[in-house]
Amino acid sequence: MDKLAELSEALLQLDGEGAARLIGESLEAGIPAARILSEGLSSGMRKVGEQFREGVIYMPEVLVACDIYYSGLEKLRPLIQPGENRQARGRMILGTIHGDIHTVGKDVAVPVFEAAGYDVIDLGVDVADEKIVEAIREHRPDLVGLGTYMTSTFMHTRETVKAIEAAGLRGQVKIICGGPSVDAGAAKRMGADDASDDAWEAVGKLDRLMDELKAQGRTV
Amino acid sequence: MSEVVDRWVERLKGKLPPIGTMTHWERMAAAFDLKPMDMPAVAPELDYWQITYAGYSHQEIYNDADKCTDACIRTWADLRTDAIWMYIDISHQIENFIPAEARPKYFVHRGSKDYLLFKPLAKTLDEAIALYENRTFEKYLGDSRAVTHYHPHMLQLLEFQEKMDRVVPVIVGAASPSNYAETIVEVQQFVRWTITQPRKLKHYLDLALEERLKALDYYADAAYGNGCRFFGLFGGARTWGPRQLREFGYADQKYVEKAAKIFPYLFWHICGHNLPEAMQDLTCWPLKAVQYDMPYYSQKLSYREWFESVARLFAGKRCAMNAPTTQLACHGTPGEVRAMVRDFVDATTPHTTAVVMPGCEIDAFTPVENVKAMIEAARERRL
């Protein structure tokens, strides 16, 4: 097995030490950091997703895999040369909506989106609408992800969208909700663009939203 | 003796038209005993919802046990569900781990219908273990909301139950060891540590178990002693996999075993995406009923198929309690709510008894028409 395949496998085996060692060895062997990320760590995260959805592994394993992914990412990020940078598919801010402190879903969704090639800025939990508006101004994302894990907090989507509109920023971003109790129709009725209860499935939706943004002439 | 209870007893006792041929209590008891029933029981967990239905805000009842009790009874008098759930929030569960002056930092109340926000009490496993080993929960118990709010509210509702000659049961709820252990450190940390620090985690869980087993002595005295027979246990462990159930499931099991010696009508609340292995375990513990929820992500089942698979698993062993989902109750139409209730009853009753009861509490934003549709749909079914 080549090093990157081994790295991907180490992630799947929840072998943090092994993953750290393989990243070091890959770098020493001259493999570019961007390739280690995409063909090693991110490919491992995709397999984690497949195994979770097939019921081979469960939420605790997914979370530990996410941690290993992150510590690898931390090491690789500063080493990725601007020129060799994987072209990020888009930039996203993601936070759990105000009134909601569920974290697990966000902790899984963020690395899944990262591994799929999005730059994700994690705003944390119980994020006030003003903070989301501020973050849009600061980071100029293409996508705004709202973690809405309960029906009541999912219903806050309307207010959050209004705050983004009031700030004159609605045209610049696509908004997607996530959580176990979301409903795409209801999300659209509240002024968002989509919703998903599955991070891996959501990647397809993010891609579609990016296409729509491009079609609207918004430069990304 | 409570004035609010006496007012309601005077207004309601002997004056309520019968529903079906059984009392609410008889219907719930029959469901739990797997005996014939006149119609499916319906007992949604209304805790936050009933507060606003009765005209109060969540803030208003937070420190007022009378208003809280008033809300529960007022809602029941209107809707006539087959049980009254006492109101519980997370502050009742963990305030006694926090000194009074620090509590405002840990609990945040926002909109009139919003859930209480709370912050974890420990960041590391060592901190969490210390909370137990230093017996923090005993130090700050006296002026905590477990004592000042939960306890009087529970006693009031039980007083109502008894003064109404047990036409309707009151459901008293308590959290399990896994629920406590997870809440204190946050679920996402707990589940990580099942893999990265299993031995230390077991020690922590044992401490949580010890505290919970002792708490059952309180429940034997204050709840059973005052008439409580229907006792609901809120399980944690809802993001665990089969490996976690095997390694750490023992704590909840021991808790159930002791509770079953006290309460004849004991049930388990398992919300979220339910793992088949967890449902299997619940058929081996001494429970009478299970309030369950959605199928696990990896099971590609329709709701109808899910209801039926659980009913088959529970046949001759457990009463099944579900439907509609909390999200359908909130976002769906009354027609959709009715359809899901019918699906649940029709898929369940060939195999075991059914109580219409969403897998978790009804959201505070759930439209009244949908709650009514749920109740009517259950009442229309004859068994």
Ligand code: B12
């Ligand atoms: C664990 C849990 C808790 C833990 C949370 C711990 C934590 N720090 O996260 C605790 C015990 C603290 C908790 C508290 C409460 N909870 Co809770 N909780 C759960 C539970 C069982 C699992 C959540 C979870 O971790 N799932 C695993 C993750 C990975 O799944 P996920 O969140 O769906 O995320 C996936 C996707 O949705 C997606 N995704 C996630 N985020 C995003 C973001 C975007 C943008 C996108 C596109 C996708 C995406 O990716 C993930 C992977 O596929 C759920 C039930 C469930 N099935 O989810 C209830 C649930 C969310 N909780 C619920 C409730 C009611 C509560 C409480 C109000 C209970 C109470 N009375 O106090 C409080 C609320 C506290 C608050 N104010 O926030 C209800 C909400 C009901 C409803 N429909 O409104 C649920 C649905 C249970 C139920 N069936 O009724 N809870």
Ligand SMILES: [Zn+2]
């Ligand atoms: Zn629940």
